[in-house]
Ligand code: UD1
């Protein structure tokens with residue numbers, strides 16, 4: 436019999452101290468709630484129901500890319516049992532096992548979910564527990580002399596002795612179809628005045644139904660996020676899993692614990708990542724690339740054997756084999772750096788193509804520019820691509836050369852092989868093989884300074 440999954444995601448998340456609904460706090464660039472949703476979908480559930488409340492529209496919006504979800508709204512946050520009650524109208528009549536997870540417990544694996552369904556068998560309820568050295572904040576599991584679970588006591592309601600208990604409720608359950616009726620017997624007579632879902636342990640037992648506890652041997656999987664510190668802890672676990680994965684695939688990481696990457700990133704064997712590298716979005720890095728310290732890449736595509744020196748900040752651009760950039764280069768969206776081209780320090784580019792073997796070694800701004808093969812952009816070259824209203828294009832020919840500190844006023848064409856003299860401001864097309872000089876002529880006033888000095892005595 437297939438199971439259903441209900442994800443509780445309506446809570447206020449006050450302990451995050453944030454305007455952003457807790458469910459939307461990002462973990463490696465993806466909203467927290469999406470992790471639980473993906474696990475539920477992959478577990479082969481027949482139905483996946485998300486209970487939303489706080490930040491309703493935003494949470495729905497964040498999950499709109501996932502098919503097969505049903506939403507139900509908890510108008511008032513009266514507790515986890517009350518939240519589950521909101522799924523009743525969607526699941527009434529469904530008589531398979533009902534798995535309940537919490538949207539703030541994002542690391543739970545598919546195997547753990549399906550394992551819980553198996554542990555349930557045909558009737559009663561099953562829940563995941565774990566032992567924590569520091570169980571503060573979690574519900575404590577009370578067992579009787581025979582080791583049977585008899586109740587869960589929330590931290591707030593626990594006596595000092597009960598707070599010593601290290602076994603806690605992970606907040607992940609599986610119920611038989613009696614759960615709806617059982618929920619009616621949960622009370623809110625407790626420190627928080629809330630309807631507590633784990634109170635179902637008591638209700639099930641009072642009715643002589645089976646309560647099975649499954650003690651997890653991987654507590655990191657069941658970490659709940661209530662605070663910023665726990666969010667950071669969960670992100671740390673996700674990151675170390677990802678790094679491990681890529682290292683097994685042949686990636687070299689120097690000081691791996693300093694490297695940040697998102698699950699959407701793809702890396703090839705023999706990529707080297709130096710400390711402090713940040714890789715985000717759909718960044719893809721080809722074989723043998725070397726990414727220098729503190730590079731930040733978002734949605735970048737690097738073909739094999741590209742070298743980035745330290746501190747390159749780049750997004751939504753492509754670098755072809757054998758090209759290189761940095762240190763301190765900045766790519767804004769739409770840059771294409773072709774084979775063997777070189778981007779040096781303090782070069783900013785946007786919507787620009789550097790054809791094969793072109794070079795821009797130092798301190799430049801290049802926007803909306805097509806730079807010909809083997810062209811050389813001198814230090815301090817600035818393309819004035821914006822007239823205050825519109826952007827214009829600049830085309831620089833093959834093997835052309837722009838002298839230091841030249842300003843190219845777009846729209847502009849510089850012909851193949853042409854030169855621009857240093858310090859020129861060029862706003863007319865430069866023909867092929869011509870030299871353009873556009874600067875005031877120098878005049879030397881002989882003896883001028885000497886006369887000045889003499890006059891002043
Ligand atoms: C809960 C459990 C606790 C367990 C811990 C594990 C209860 C009462 N306590 O505590 O035993 O050790 O999880 O992480 O269940 N939610 C709603 N509506 C509500 C309240 C909460 O949808 O009215 C959702 C929240 O969005 C969250 C989940 O339920 O995803 C758990 O709520 P939270 O307040 O975080 O419970 P904990 O104090 O962590």
Ligand code: CA
Pocket residue numbers: 537539659660661
């Ligand atoms: Ca929680």
